[in-house]
Amino acid sequence: MRSLMDPLDLSISETYELMRTADDIIENPAKYAHACDGRILATLFYEPSTRTRLSFEAAMLRLGGKVMGFHSSESSSVMKGETVADTIRVVSCMADICAIRHPKEGAPMVAASFASIPVINAGDGGHQHPTQTLTDLMTIHALKGRFDELTVGMCGDLKFGRTVHSLIRALVRYKGIHFVFISPEELRLPSYVRENLEALENVEFKEVSKLEDVIGELDILYMTRVQRERFFNEEDYVRLKDFYVLDRKKMRLASPDMLVMHPLPRVNEISTEIDSDPRAVYFKQVKYGMHIRMALILKLLNITVD
Numbered sequence: 112m113r114s115l116m117d118p119l120d121l122s123i124s125e126t127y128e129l130m131r132t133a134d135d136i137i138e139n140p141a142k143y144a145h146a147c148d149g150r151i152l153a154t155l156f157y158e159p160s161t162r163t164r165l166s167f168e169a170a171m172l173r174l175g176g177k178v179m180g181f182h183s184s185e186s187s188s189v190m191k192g193e194t195v196a197d198t199i200r201v202v203s204c205m206a207d208i209c210a211i212r213h214p215k216e217g218a219p220m221v222a223a224s225f226a227s228i229p230v231i232n233a234g235d236g237g238h239q240h241p242t243q244t245l246t247d248l249m250t251i252h253a254l255k256g257r258f259d260e261l262t263v264g265m266c267g268d269l270k271f272g273r274t275v276h277s278l279i280r281a282l283v284r285y286k287g288i289h290f291v292f293i294s295p296e297e298l299r300l301p302s303y304v305r306e307n308l309e310a311l312e313n314v315e316f317k318e319v320s321k322l323e324d325v326i327g328e329l330d331i332l333y334m335t336r337v338q339r340e341r342f343f344n345e346e347d348y349v350r351l352k353d354f355y356v357l358d359r360k361k362m363r364l365a366s367p368d369m370l371v372m373h374p375l376p377r378v379n380e381i382s383t384e385i386d387s388d389p390r391a392v393y394f395k396q397v398k399y400g401m402h403i404r405m406a407l408i409l410k411l412l413n414i415t416v417d
């Protein structure tokens with residue numbers, strides 16, 4: 112039985128296989144409409160989410176399966192003091208697969224060690240978010256057609272942004288990746304992420320604070336929200352939240368085929384005037400996210416569709 116905790120739990124070829132399945136799902140949705148008949152996905156969300164939870168639910172429903180779960184700690188037995196270990200043992204008796212989001216780093220790993228069903232990490236604190244990474248890879252695969260030789264700018268909250276940490280982990284496996292990390296001093300990458308990158312010979316990176324200085328070099332600009340819920344005080348959040356605002360003026364400096372990606376939700380970091388720019392692909396990303404999650408559910412349940 113397989114679980115997904117970290118993007119590296121899937122090899123490069125398995126990741127391609129998922130993207131191929133997702134491509135086929137997009138082409139032939141009817142073929143997959145009953146692939147999960149009779150199966151249940153549980154969504155255990157101990158932290159707020161709109162997109163990720165609904166994306167998992169939509170994925171399972173489009174495969175013919177059913178969904179159940181909770182969407183906040185307040186609406187579950189956590190309030191009575193139940194541990195993640197016990198909750199997952201209970202859920203294992205009822206569901207066939209589960210997706211779990213938790214504010215504590217490592218909680219999904221604990222769940223996976225007590226589960227008798229596949230467990231998917233749907234985001235653990237500021238740590239990892241492997242299915243957002245699959246979403247991001249699927250978007251790059253569909254719209255850029257390659258992973259090699261890309262200059263990828265990541266902008267915003269690189270300290271707390273788990274989507275950034277996971278995407279870096281996945282992209283360093285490809286050839287000729289250049290990263291440009293754009294953040295205020297206080298929100299730079301955690302040192303463990305930077306040290307891992309320094310140890311790699313195939314990856315180049317630089318850290319800057321001004322988006323305008325580097326936007327013209329990028330193939331992809333991955334914008335992120337300042338992660339308010341992970342700040343220790345509100346003053347720091349207020350000071351940093353509008354540090355970057357991507358607007359038309361900045362987009363004029365970018366290449367005509369640069370992609371603007373964002374895991375969403377967006378706050379102020381991308382002006383809505385960009386939404387109609389063909390380079391803005393963050394809403395397309397949402398659709399790719401659902402398709403790749405469909406492929407992932409099939410893989411983890413060992414279901415093949417001919």
Ligand code: NCD
Nearest residue numbers: 162163234274336374375376
């Ligand atoms: C991201 C997350 O939860 O980490 N959202 C998502 O899953 N699409 C990004 C964020 O909350 O800023």
